[in-house]
Amino acid sequence: MSDKLVRVRFAPSPTGYLHVGGARTALFNWLYARHHNGTFILRIEDTDRTRYREDALQDLMDGLRWLGLEWDEGPEVGGDYGPYFQSQRLALYQEYAQKLVKEGHAYQCYCSPERLAALRQSQRGGDQTGYDRRCRTLTARERADYEAQGIVPVIRLAVPLEGQTSFHDVIHGDTIVENSTLDDIVLLKSDGYPTYHLANVVDDHLMAISHILRADEWLPSVPRHVLLYRAFGWEIPVYAHLPVILSPTGKGKLSKRHGGVAVRDFRREGYLPEAMVNFLARLGWSYDDKTEFFTRQELIAKFDLEGVNRSPAAFSYDKLDWMNGFYIRQLGLDDLAQRLLPFLIGVGLPADLTTVRRIAPLVQERLKRLAEVVEWTDFFFSAELDYDPQLLIGKKMTAAQSLAVLSRARETLARLSAFDEGALEPALRALAEEMGLKAGQLLGVIRVAVTGKEVAPPLFGTLAILGREKVLQRLDKAVELLREMSSGPVIAQ
């Protein structure tokens, strides 16, 4: 590819768990980098000490790695443009902020938080918003006075009072704003930390970022950033603002209320990373009028900013489930078993890989999420079944019939020479016919007796895996339950 060097970054704040929205932003950046043979950078924007969370960084990296979004530069991998933590670049921001002050593009502001709050209060409802620029015209003497009082100033950008600022966005096109609607944003806080605006611009330039792909919510701050780039005399990167992800109802942001939102939640539920990547890629991006499934390689080959949508997209758990089910069905049986095992063990079932591997084909096309394997197959591993004996009475059958069915089935299965599917199926079908029952009636009763459920994996395979001993034992138990029931008080139907 003959593009100019593509360097993109995902720049999250370590303030919480990696959110699917963030993951989508990271994915688009990663895809763009891979598509253009560029560099994908992970930069940690930890400039807000009040919201910083210790475990957030690890969760972030775990989530990205789980999704297969490896970064070329950043935490744990290094790179030539480090450090990649903004908290380790403080001197840099201070230096650049001072430079702006010296050149008249920024100024010290000594206004107290109280005054600013009061200002906002008084502006409520009015046309005038933002900082009133009181400190912009301070004399050297006034500044000295404040300094003498020990007030530590913030540094604000001196936005041009007149004129317009325009910028281009690959996805949204051109936007023009009146400078008069922009206020003098804080660049450097009084604690010496930079705000997002300063740190972001300085780092993007210093790290030679060529394209900025980030969430739509940043669009309004672009004019200020453009002004900053100009003040520094730096080249403005290419902007591409991605549509936000909405809740399934399409109203408002995606929140916990609707289900999992953290990548780790999806992982815990048993969504496959490849399905997540495919699904997330299609949220706000499309390739043509029919393709839904993309392998990672296809995504890299086909992903392009031109296919990115302008409008927000609602997150659909239904579609994700469908897609995840599809990916589960594509898995090789050994692979599937490997992935299933931790979910079983995780809930304390004594599962082993060999058994899970045998079970895998029985549940593969039934699973939407790996975690569902527990409810589908727990009876394979539990010592005792716990179910409502009433379930043993089949549809359109009496308790006496069910009892007869179980006894006869027990005899048949006990006599069977080989206890495998090939032998089980004809034997049981023959029995059903002999007893004048539909196969479904017979199998239904056995299913409950052996699995404790009305809905379970295909029965012949299930019996074979369970093994003769366990099957006969459970059949005996069921007969017992049925006898207890009929000898007890009569239950009205």
Added chain:
RNA sequence: GGCGCAUUCGUCUAGCGGCCUAGGACACCGCCCUCUCAAGGCGGAGAUCGGGGGUUCAAAUCCCCCAUGCGCUACCA
């Protein structure tokens, strides 16, 4: 309030002036298959393209206005 962004089936979307009596996918409904549940196959319903004006022989597609939704308006990102 100000500024900005967005607006095609419930949802994800195709569409970039005539191929659109708007296509695909999820979800939904029906039928087939079937030991339950799934998976799969077939079919169905579902959008007068937010509303109103233009431009044009012709508009979902171009222009203007309005409405609605969302975002920003912090010494948070």
